[in-house]
Amino acid sequence: MDPLKMVATLVLVMTLFNSCSAFECYVCSNQTGNTEKCLNTIKTCPEGEDACLTEIRWGSQPYFSLGALKQFYVSKRCASKDVCEKTRRKYMPYCTHIWYEDWSCAECCQGDRCNYFVISGAPTQSMSLMAFLGTMVSIFIARYLYNL
Template sequence: MDPLKLLFTILLSGFLFNEVSGLECYVCTNQSNNVEKCLNTIKTCEQGEDTCLTEIRWGSTPYWSEGAPKQYYVSKRCSTKSECAATRKRYMPYCTHIWYEDWTCSECCRGDRCNYYIINGSSHSQSNVLLAIGLFIFGCTIAMA
C-alpha cells in the first residue's frame, strides 16, 4: 500500500473513532475555582450528549447574609446541544462580570475535553471541522495521484 494512502487511512480512522467512541468532558460541581477536581475528573458522556457545558457563577455563599463574601462556583458536565443552548440563553443576559453583583455565565463546546478552560470563548468543534475538511482534501489529492 502507498505510504500516503496508509497515512490518510490512519488519520481518517482516528478521526472517525473519536466521533464514534463518545465525547469526553471535564466534570465537577460548584467548585471554588478551576483547579483540582475540575481539571482532573473526566467523564465519557452518555449517548446523545454531544456537548460539554461549563457554568461559572459569582455570588454569595448559599446561605446569604449581609456582607457575606462572594466567590466563584465552577461546574462542568456533559450535555446535549439543545440543553446547552437553552442554558446559555437563560444565563447570558446575566453574565455581567460585575464584582458587586451575583452573575452566572455558561459556555458550550464540542470536542473531547474542550471545557478545560472556563468561559474561554473557543470551541474545538471548529478545529474538528477543519480537520475533516483537510483530511477530505488530502484524500482527494491522493486519489487523483
C-alpha cells in the same frame, strides 16, 4: 500498495475513527474556581448529550448574600445542545460580571473536552477547529491518494 499510501490510509482511518468515538467533557460541581477537579475529571457523555455546559457563579455560598465573602464557583457537565442553550439563556439576565454583586453565567461548547477553559461571555462554537482541520486534511489526503 506503497508505504506512503498505507500510512496515509491509516491516518485517514484513524481520523475518521476519532471523530466517531465517544464525546467527553470535563465535569465538576460547585468548585471554588476552575482548578484541580474541574481540570482533571473527565466524563464520557451519554448518548444524546452532545455539548459541554459550564456554569459560573460569583458570590457567597450556600446562600448568596450582600456583604458576604465572594468567590467563583464553577460547575461543568455534559448536556444536550438544547438543554445547554436553555440554561445559557436562563442565566443571561444575571450574567452581569459586576464584582460587588452576585451573578451567574453559563456557557456551552461542542467538541471533545472543549470546556477545559472557562471563557464567560464567549460566543458558542458549533464545531471545534481541530475537527474541522482534521476533516479538511483527510479530504486532501484522500484526493491525493485516490486521484478523486
